[in-house]
Amino acid sequence: MNQVETALAAVAAALSIAIASIRKIGRFSQTTVDPCRAGFEQSPNGILFVAADTLRILDANPTLLRTLGYTREEILRLDLSRVFTDPGENGEALLRKLRDPNPRLPLQLNQICKNGSLLNVEIRGQRLDLTSQQVLAFTTADVSVRRKVEAQLLEKQQHLDHLAHHDQLTGLPNRHFLAAHLPTAIEEARQTSAIMAVLFLDLDRFKHINDTRGHETGDKLLKAVAQRIRSTVRTEDVVVRMGGDEFIVVLKSVRNFEQVNETAGRINEALSAPVPVDGRPLVTTVSIGVSLYPRDGANMGELLRHSDTAMYQAKDRGRNNFQLFSPGMDRKLKERMAIETSLRNALQRKQLDVFYQPIMDLHSNRVVGLESLLRWKVPGQGYLPPEKFIAVAEDTGLIVPIGDMVLARVFADMARWQGAGHTPVPVAVNISAVQLQRTNLPATLVKLAREHGIRPSMLLLELTESAVFERGESRSGESNEDAVSRLRELGVRIAIDDFGKGYSSLSYLKRWRVDFLKIDRSFVRDLVTDASDLAIVSAIIAMARHLNIKVVAEGIEGWQQLEKLRQIGCGLGQGYLFAKPVPEDQCQRYLTGEPLDLTVEQERQVSDFGATTGNLKVAST
Numbered sequence: 001m002n003q004v005e006t007a008l009a010a011v012a013a014a015l016s017i018a019i020a021s022i023r024k025i026g027r028f029s030q031t032t033v034d035p036c037r038a039g040f041e042q043s044p045n046g047i048l049f050v051a052a053d054t055l056r057i058l059d060a061n062p063t064l065l066r067t068l069g070y071t072r073e074e075i076l077r078l079d080l081s082r083v084f085t086d087p088g089e090n091g092e093a094l095l096r097k098l099r100d101p102n103p104r105l106p107l108q109l110n111q112i113c114k115n116g117s118l119l120n121v122e123i124r125g126q127r128l129d130l131t132s133q134q135v136l137a138f139t140t141a142d143v144s145v146r147r148k149v150e151a152q153l154l155e156k157q158q159h160l161d162h163l164a165h166h167d168q169l170t171g172l173p174n175r176h177f178l179a180a181h182l183p184t185a186i187e188e189a190r191q192t193s194a195i196m197a198v199l200f201l202d203l204d205r206f207k208h209i210n211d212t213r214g215h216e217t218g219d220k221l222l223k224a225v226a227q228r229i230r231s232t233v234r235t236e237d238v239v240v241r242m243g244g245d246e247f248i249v250v251l252k253s254v255r256n257f258e259q260v261n262e263t264a265g266r267i268n269e270a271l272s273a274p275v276p277v278d279g280r281p282l283v284t285t286v287s288i289g290v291s292l293y294p295r296d297g298a299n300m301g302e303l304l305r306h307s308d309t310a311m312y313q314a315k316d317r318g319r320n321n322f323q324l325f326s327p328g329m330d331r332k333l334k335e336r337m338a339i340e341t342s343l344r345n346a347l348q349r350k351q352l353d354v355f356y357q358p359i360m361d362l363h364s365n366r367v368v369g370l371e372s373l374l375r376w377k378v379p380g381q382g383y384l385p386p387e388k389f390i391a392v393a394e395d396t397g398l399i400v401p402i403g404d405m406v407l408a409r410v411f412a413d414m415a416r417w418q419g420a421g422h423t424p425v426p427v428a429v430n431i432s433a434v435q436l437q438r439t440n441l442p443a444t445l446v447k448l449a450r451e452h453g454i455r456p457s458m459l460l461l462e463l464t465e466s467a468v469f470e471r472g473e474s475r476s477g478e479s480n481e482d483a484v485s486r487l488r489e490l491g492v493r494i495a496i497d498d499f500g501k502g503y504s505s506l507s508y509l510k511r512w513r514v515d516f517l518k519i520d521r522s523f524v525r526d527l528v529t530d531a532s533d534l535a536i537v538s539a540i541i542a543m544a545r546h547l548n549i550k551v552v553a554e555g556i557e558g559w560q561q562l563e564k565l566r567q568i569g570c571g572l573g574q575g576y577l578f579a580k581p582v583p584e585d586q587c588q589r590y591l592t593g594e595p596l597d598l599t600v601e602q603e604r605q606v607s608d609f610g611a612t613t614g615n616l617k618v619a620s621t
C-alpha cells in the first residue's frame with residue numbers, strides 16, 4: 001500500500017465511524033458503549049461535519065475542539081471561513097473547494113485557533129448522502145511537525161548542494177557547478193545568438209609562493225585573489241575556482257571582442273597590485289586564456305580546452321597577460337606536450353649530452369675556460385639546441401634532473417681530463433632559476449667535487465639576470481641572494497649570463513659580488529656597425545672594471561668584432577671565431593695550455609662542421 005492508499009484507508013475508517021455514529025445515534029442506550037461514537041470522540045484526527053448546502057457546522061469531535069480551543073457550542077455558531085484559511089487563496093475560493101471536496105486530494109490549509117494562532121493542517125473531505133440531508137465530513141490532521149521536518153530536510157539538502165557545488169576555501173562555485181551551469185549558458189547563448197567568453201585564469205608562480213611561504217599563506221592569497229576577480233566582473237558573470245590556482249570566468253552575452261579584452265585586461269591589472277597577506281604585500285600575477293562561443297567551440301569541453309591552451313600561450317608570452325585562442329595555439333601546445341614526453345624519455349635513455357665551448361683570453365688567444373652546453377641527441381635527427389626544450393624543461397620541473405645530470409657529467413669529464421694529464425681549466429655550467437630555488441646546489445656540488453676529486457673553485461655557474469635579480473626564494477625560505485652567497489663560500493664563481501638582455505639592478509651587482517658578466521651576443525653582433533651597441537658594451541666594460549668584475553663577450557664571429565673588443569678593453573670572449581661547441585671527446589685540444597692557432601682552428605671547424613651546433617637539424621615534433 002502506498003502513502004495515499006494508507007491515508008485514504010485511515011480517512012475511510014474515520015469517516016465510516018463518524019457516519020455510523022450519526023446514523024446509529026439512539027440505537028444504543030446511554031450505558032452501552034457505541035463503537036462509532038467512541039471512534040468519533042477518540043480519533044486522534046479532528047473530525048468536522050458540515051451541512052453541504054449551507055456550509056453550517058453540524059458537529060466537531062473533541063480532538064478538533066481541543067486543537068481549535070473552542071467548545072462544541074461555540075463552534076456550532078461559527079462560520080466555516082472562521083475555522084480554515086488558505087494562505088494562497090481568498091475566502092470565496094476556499095469555500096468553493098470545501099463545498100466540493102475530492103477525497104483523494106487533501107487540502108493544505110491553516111486552521112485558525114480561537115487564540116488567533118494558525119496551525120498547518122491537511123484536510124480530506126467527503127460528501128455523504130444521508131437520507132435527510134447531504135453532509136460534508138472533514139478529517140483534519142496536524143502536519144505542522146511534518147512541515148517543520150520537511151523544511152529542515154530541505155534546508156539540509158540545500159546546504160549539501162551548496163557544499164557540493166562550492167569551493168570551501170574561497171566560497172566560489174566549483175567545477176561541479178560549472179559542469180552543471182555552463183551547458184545551460186551555452187544553450188541560452190545559442191538561442192539568443194549571443195557571444196559568450198570563457199576565461200581560463202592561472203596564477204603565475206603560485207606554486208612557488210605556496211612552497212616558500214607555506215600553505216596557510218597560499219590559502220589566504222587564494223581567498224584574496226578570488227575576491228578580487230569576483231569584484232572585477234559583473235554580477236551576472238560566473239567566477240569559478242577550478243582547483244589549485246586555477247579559476248574560470250564565464251562572461252555571458254558580451255557585445256563584442258573589445259568588451260572581452262577590456263575585462264581580461266582589467267583582471268590582469270587588478271591582480272598585479274600587491275595583495276596584503278598577514279600585513280605583508282604579496283605580488284601575484286595571472287595568465288589568462290580566452291575562448292569565445294561560438295567562434296572557438298560549440299560545447300563546454302571545447303571552450304574549456306581552448307581557453308586552457310590560450311592560457312599556456314599567455315604563460316609562454318611572459319605571464320601576466322591574456323591571449324585569445326587561435327587554432328595555431330592548439331598545434332603549438334601539442335608540440336609542447338610532445339616535447340615534454342620525449343624529453344622525459346630522452347633523460348631516461350641517456351640521449352642528453354653535454355658539449356663544450358672554449359672561453360678565450362682575447363689578448364693571448366689561450367683557452368681560460370669551457371662552457372658546458374646541453375644537447376639533445378634525437379635519434380636519426382641530430383642534435384636539438386637547448387632553446388627548443390629548456391623552457392619546457394623549466395615549466396615541467398624536468399630541469400631539476402636534467403641540471404643534476406649536466407653537473408654530474410661536467411665533474412666526471414673534468415676528472416677524466418685531469419686524469420689524462422690535460423691542463424685543467426674552469427668549466428662554466430648554466431643554471432636555471434628553478435634549479436637554484438628547488439635544489440640544494442651547494443650540497444650537490446660538495447658531493448660531486450668530493451666524488452671526483454675536483455675543487456669546487458674549478459666550477460663557474462652562469463645565472464641569467466632574471467634568475468638572479470628576481471625576488472625568488474628557495475623551498476627553505478632562502479633568498480636567491482643567500483643561495484648564491486653560499487655557493488661563493490664554496491669557492492664557486494658566479495657569472496651573469498646574457499647580460500644586458502634582461503632587467504638588471506646595478507646595485508645588486510655590487511652587493512652580490514659576481515665574478516663575471518657575459519655580454520649578450522645581441523650587443524656583440526653589430527658592435528662594428530652600430531654605434532649604440534658599441535656605447536653599451538663600452539659602458540658595461542668600464543662599469544665592470546670599477547666593480548672588479550671580469551667581462552666575457554658572447555658570440556664573437558668575426559675578426560673585426562674581436563679587434564673592437566680588444567680595443568675597448570674586453571678581456572674575455574667566446575664565439576664561433578674561436579670554436580664552436582664540441583662533444584667531450586674533441587675537447588682535449590683546448591686543454592693544452594697553449595695559445596690557440598685560430599687559422600688552424602677555423603680550418604678544423606670547416607672539416608668538423610657536421611659535429612657542431614652550426615649544422616643542427618631541428619627535430620620536427
Ligand code: C2E
Binds near residue numbers: 390429430497556
Ligand atoms: P648561453 O649560456 O648564452 O650559451 C651561449 C649560446 O650561444 C650557446 O647556444 C652557444 O652555442 C651559442 N654561441 C656561442 N658562440 C656563438 C657565436 O659565435 N654565434 C652564435 N650565433 N651563437 C653562439 P646553445 O648551446 O644553443 O645554448 C643556448 C642557451 O641554452 C644557453 O645560452 C643557455 O642559456 C641554455 N643552456 C645551455 N645549456 C644549458 C644547461 O645545461 N642548463 C641550462 N639551464 N641552460 C642551458
Ligand code: MG
Binds near residue numbers: 371462497
Ligand atoms: Mg651560458
Ligand code: MG
Binds near residue numbers: 554
Ligand atoms: Mg649567454
